[in-house]
Amino acid sequence: MSISINHVSYVYDSETELKWKALDDINVAITKFKMTAIIGKTGCGKTTLMQHLNALLKPTSGEVIIDDFVLTKTSKHHTLKPLRKKVGLVFQFSESQLFEETVFKDIAFGPKNYGATDEETAIKVHQAMQLVGLDESYIHRSCFQLSGGEKRRVAIAGILALDPEILILDEPTAGLDPQGSIEMMQLLLNLKNHHNKTIIVVTHDNDLVYTYFDDVILMDQGKVIAQNNVLDFFEDNQAVVLPQVIQFKQLLLKKGVHISKYARTIKEVLEEIKNDRIR
Amino acid sequence: MIKFENVRFGYHETDVINNVSFNIPKNKYTCIVGHNGSGKSTIAKLIMGLENCRSGKIFVDGIEVNDSNLDVIREKIGIVFQNPDNQFIATTVEDDIAFTLENACVPQHQMQKIIEEYATKVGMQQYLKHDPEKLSGGQKQRVALASVLVGSSEAIIFDEATSMLDPEGKQEINQLITELKHNRTIISITHDMEELLNADYVIVLEKGVVVMEGTPDVIFSDIEKLQQLRLRLPFVLQVILEAKLKNFNVNNTMRIEEVVEVLCRSV
Numbered sequence: 308m309s310i311s312i313n314h315v316s317y318v319y320d321s322e323t324e325l326k327w328k329a330l331d332d333i334n335v336a337i338t339k340f341k342m343t344a345i346i347g348k349t350g351c352g353k354t355t356l357m358q359h360l361n362a363l364l365k366p367t368s369g370e371v372i373i374d375d376f377v378l379t380k381t382s383k384h385h386t387l388k389p390l391r392k393k394v395g396l397v398f399q400f401s402e403s404q405l406f407e408e409t410v411f412k413d414i415a416f417g418p419k420n421y422g423a424t425d426e427e428t429a430i431k432v433h434q435a436m437q438l439v440g441l442d443e444s445y446i447h448r449s450c451f452q453l454s455g456g457e458k459r460r461v462a463i464a465g466i467l468a469l470d471p472e473i474l475i476l477d478e479p480t481a482g483l484d485p486q487g488s489i490e491m492m493q494l495l496l497n498l499k500n501h502h503n504k505t506i507i508v509v510t511h512d513n514d515l516v517y518t519y520f521d522d523v524i525l526m527d528q529g530k531v532i533a534q535n536n537v538l539d540f541f542e543d544n545q546a547v548v549l550p551q552v553i554q555f556k557q558l559l560l561k562k563g564v565h566i567s568k569y570a571r572t573i574k575e576v577l578e579e580i581k582n583d584r585i586r
Numbered sequence: 587m588i589k590f591e592n593v594r595f596g597y598h599e600t601d602v603i604n605n606v607s608f609n610i611p612k613n614k615y616t617c618i619v620g621h622n623g624s625g626k627s628t629i630a631k632l633i634m635g636l637e638n639c640r641s642g643k644i645f646v647d648g649i650e651v652n653d654s655n656l657d658v659i660r661e662k663i664g665i666v667f668q669n670p671d672n673q674f675i676a677t678t679v680e681d682d683i684a685f686t687l688e689n690a691c692v693p694q695h696q697m698q699k700i701i702e703e704y705a706t707k708v709g710m711q712q713y714l715k716h717d718p719e720k721l722s723g724g725q726k727q728r729v730a731l732a733s734v735l736v737g738s739s740e741a742i743i744f745d746e747a748t749s750m751l752d753p754e755g756k757q758e759i760n761q762l763i764t765e766l767k768h769n770r771t772i773i774s775i776t777h778d779m780e781e782l783l784n785a786d787y788v789i790v791l792e793k794g795v796v797v798m799e800g801t802p803d804v805i806f807s808d809i810e811k812l813q814q815l816r817l818r819l820p821f822v823l824q825v826i827l828e829a830k831l832k833n834f835n836v837n838n839t840m841r842i843e844e845v846v847e848v849l850c851r852s853v
């Protein structure tokens with residue numbers, strides 16, 4: 308069982324003069340039950356690639372394989388519903404897409420749409436709220452009275468209520484303050500560690516990637532140009548702005564103090580120095 | 587350059603800007619920080635006259651902001667909004683940049699060159715004929731930046747204007763903004779605490795109230811207060827605090843290179 312993207316290209320407005328090749332022969336496999344970050348400059352095709360994973364877009368050529376689904380240019384619309392249930396996609400600025408009056412109704416929309424009974428729906432809503440850390444007091448509140456971070460949680464809960472195995476989020480921390488970003492990361496980490504979700508995130512925050520993620524995919528101009536586990540990816544990478552902790556480790560190295568690749572927080576770095584001193 | 591005197595404002599009954607006073611210095615780089623919902627964007631809207639305060643006064647370059655002089659205010663101040671949608675006037679990138687130039691009465695024959703120069707500065711030269719609404723979020727922010735930078739406003743407000751950019755883009759744009767800073771007033775609304783280290787002046791907002799104000803030195807001398815406010819500390823201060831806990835001989839005013847010196851000497 309796997310997620311793989313084989314020779315996928317995608318062209319926007321292919322029938323017109325403005326046609327634009329947003330994905331160019333992408334080949335990549337994503338490991339399940341991990342947290343994978345997709346990074347790269349704005350406009351390099353991250354959002355376009357994510358939208359292929361739940362068939363919001365179909366490849367112009369090539370195929371997307373998710374377990375036993377194969378998505379190609381010719382896939383028929385009615386065959387896609389199970390794929391969309393398996394792969395939940397949380398849009399960028401998802402909070403702007405809340406439209407029901409109350410938190411309950413908004414989260415319930417998905418399960419109802421997939422034919423759940425009222426009773427099943429209520430259970431799904433409660434479970435989803437718990438997963439995103441919204442307590443019972445929110446259930447009948449109006450979405451419009453919530454903060455940006457809270458709204459984003461409601462939007463994620465709406466997707467989780469469909470019980471996806473794979474959760475994809477497009478820049479889930481964009482616009483959140485640092486505190487809100489850390490809470491978002493802890494939420495995702497919990498979904499991975501305790502609920503067996505596969506998490507795929509588009510992000511620009513390399514510090515968060517380094518601290519919380521397992522794997523990294525780097526894109527550039529419609530192509531995947533690197534893929535690795537997070538420790539090795541950042542250790543000495545000329546192609547990206549390095550996380551602050553790595554920059555700190557490099558300053559130490561210049562002065563002759565080598566820190567292992569496993570230390571990825573300030574605390575861990577200082578602990579290594581301290582242990583060296585004792586030894 | 588921009589002065590608030592006991593300003594109150596709310597969208598509904600409750601005030602979200604609560605008796606705020608401050609004075610943003612002319613031709614300096616000022617950062618405004620605070621959690622989501624603390625009122626930063628509202629302050630920007632009040633400065634631009636997009637909302638009217640309930641009480642108190644706002645002055646731009648000595649002129650009180652009110653409905654009769656919005657043209658003057660908006661000529662003096664440019665803004666890049668937080669949400670990159672809905673800030674485009676034209677249907678192509680080049681026309682959007684041209685619009686600012688027309689307002690600044692730049693002769694037609696010089697326009698194309700200037701448009702290309704600024705599109706290149708923000709890395710959007712390949713997209714001149716594209717519809718800005720169809721670009722990705724970060725690309726929209728770049729176009730919005732070019733359209734404001736190309737103008738001749740005395741002050742520019744950047745409301746989380748690089749929030750959707752990749753780190754390389756952020757560095758490029760911050761570099762661009764720094765180049766400007768010599769002859770313009772820059773107001774940067776930001777969550778990036780590293781950026782504060784290079785500011786001339788800092789205003790910290792919390793729930794519609796100014797809770798800290800001053801030069802970066804003043805702001806970062808009160809670490810306890812910053813922690814109470816649950817604001818993230820700049821990286822170097824995070825290292826210093828952690829190093830103190832581990833009994834390394836460091837102090838709060840050190841630069842990262844100095845901290846590294848101390849750490850290396852101990853090994």
Ligand SMILES: Nc1ncnc2c1ncn2[C@@H]1O[C@H](COP(=O)(O)OP(=O)(O)O)[C@@H](O)[C@H]1O
Binds near residue numbers: 319320327328724
């Ligand atoms: N709906 C669209 N129509 C035309 N071009 C688009 C559309 N959406 C994205 N593009 C273009 O495709 C490229 C990739 O965009 P996107 O996947 O949004 O990038 P990213 O998410 O990495 O910033 C960009 O050059 C963008 O301008």
Ligand SMILES: Nc1ncnc2c1ncn2[C@@H]1O[C@H](COP(=O)(O)OP(=O)(O)O)[C@@H](O)[C@H]1O
Binds near residue numbers: 598624
């Ligand atoms: N258009 C609006 N209508 C009603 N309330 C709003 C509107 N815009 C902002 N608010 C509220 O005003 C407060 C301050 O918001 P804002 O100035 O956007 O904060 P910040 O930019 O610091 O995140 C928040 O509580 C927010 O929910």
Ligand SMILES: [Mg+2]
Binds near residue numbers: 354723
């Ligand atoms: Mg995107």
Ligand SMILES: [Mg+2]
Binds near residue numbers: 626627628668745
């Ligand atoms: Mg704001």
